[in-house]
Amino acid sequence: MEDSLPADQIFPLILMGVLIMTAMALALIAYFNYSRRRILQAQQASQKIEIKYQEELIQNNIIIQEKERKRIAEDLHDEIGSKLNVMSLYLHQLKKTGQSIEKFDGIIADMGEALDKTISVSRNIAHELMPPTLDNFGLIPAISELLESINATGQIEIILQNRSEVKKLKDKWSEINLYRVLQEIITNSIKYGKGCSVKLQIDYKDSQLNIEYKDDGPGYDPLADSNKHGMGLGNISNRLKMINAEWTNASKLKSGTHYLIKYIDQL
Numbered sequence: 001m002e003d004s005l006p007a008d009q010i011f012p013l014i015l016m017g018v019l020i021m022t023a024m025a026l027a028l029i030a031y032f033n034y035s036r037r038r039i040l041q042a043q044q045a046s047q048k049i050e051i052k053y054q055e056e057l058i059q060n061n062i063i064i065q066e067k068e069r070k071r072i073a074e075d076l077h078d079e080i081g082s083k084l085n086v087m088s089l090y091l092h093q094l095k096k097t098g099q100s101i102e103k104f105d106g107i108i109a110d111m112g113e114a115l116d117k118t119i120s121v122s123r124n125i126a127h128e129l130m131p132p133t134l135d136n137f138g139l140i141p142a143i144s145e146l147l148e149s150i151n152a153t154g155q156i157e158i159i160l161q162n163r164s165e166v167k168k169l170k171d172k173w174s175e176i177n178l179y180r181v182l183q184e185i186i187t188n189s190i191k192y193g194k195g196c197s198v199k200l201q202i203d204y205k206d207s208q209l210n211i212e213y214k215d216d217g218p219g220y221d222p223l224a225d226s227n228k229h230g231m232g233l234g235n236i237s238n239r240l241k242m243i244n245a246e247w248t249n250a251s252k253l254k255s256g257t258h259y260l261i262k263y264i265d266q267l
Contacts, residue, residue, distance in 0.1 A: 059242050062235075066176055069129040088112060088119065131179070138168030139175040140202065143182060147200070156190050157197040164204035169265050174243040178211070178263065181236050185213055188232050189257060193217030196256070204265070211261040219256045222249045 134142035140162060147158045169175050182200075189198055196217035203210040222233075233249070240247050245263040252258070 059238055062177075062239060062242065066180075072129055074130075088116065134175060134179055135172075138166075139178055140164055140167045142175075142179055143200075143202070146179075146183070146186075150186060150190075156186070156193065158186070159197070159199050161199065161201040164202050164209070166204045166209075166265075169209070169263075171243070171265070174245075174263065174265070177239040177243050178209075178245070178261070181239050181261070182211075182213070184232055184236055185257075185259060189215045189217060192220070193257070207265045209261075209263040209265055211259075211263075213257070213259045213261075215257045217256050219251050219253050219258075221253045222251055224253075 131142050131145065133145045144160060144162070147160055150156060151158055169178075186198070189196060193215050194217060196215045198213065198215040201210075201212040236247070240261065240263075243263065245261055247262070248260040250258040250260060
């Protein structure tokens with residue numbers, strides 16, 4: 001029978017075994033943490049790529065949308081509008097040279113009225129898709145015209161304080177996006193503001209355009225109500241990001257909607 005190891009040799013072996021097992025356990029924990037960090041980093045990188053991809057996708061959609069709006073507006077004006085005008089002229093000529101039968105005159109009058117309404121509707125649609133004032137005269141006159149048409153409806157009162165002598169910006173693409181942003185903001189005020197009034201201030205100095213928009217509606221908490229206004233605010237954010245404009249959402253619950261937009265006018 002072999003002699004057992006003396007106690008003074010057993011304890012160091014046990015201690016060594018414990019240390020080796022502890023070291024292995026610590027190594028496993030370290031490896032687990034390292035792997036977990038790598039996974040989290042990979043997930044975060046993937047999320048960043050996905051967010052960037054989504055932003056690029058939204059921006060591309062906005063570009064395509066604006067091109068399509070312009071094309072439809074041109075088609076409405078050039079094709080449908082012109083043809084309806086020709087038909088209206090034919091009706092007027094027919095009425096002048098036609099018979100004096102009361103029923104015939106009534107039908108002609110009804111057709112002419114229907115055509116005039118159709119022409120007006122097609123003109124309004126084309127104007128909404130791509131305002132000719134924006135295309136021909138610039139952002140500030142287009143905004144003034146937009147506010148006049150909105151105020152005429154009586155749904156909301158918008159007071160414009162224009163301290164800008166500049167009518168057109170250097171970049172037309174920026175003008176289009178700023179115009180769409182204001183359209184979106186005003187639509188939200190009409191939708192959620194319940195007949196509120198709005199103060200819109202526009203300043204242009206040293207190639208910097210500042211826009212301040214404030215209504216006296218119920219307001220909202222941008223963080224708490226992000227889902228409620230999510231899509232609209234997302235469109236606003238993406239459009240402004242595309243033209244390198246800065247904006248601040250200073251809205252507060254029970255204190256109205258309040259936005260500040262800063263854009264550097266450069267090519």
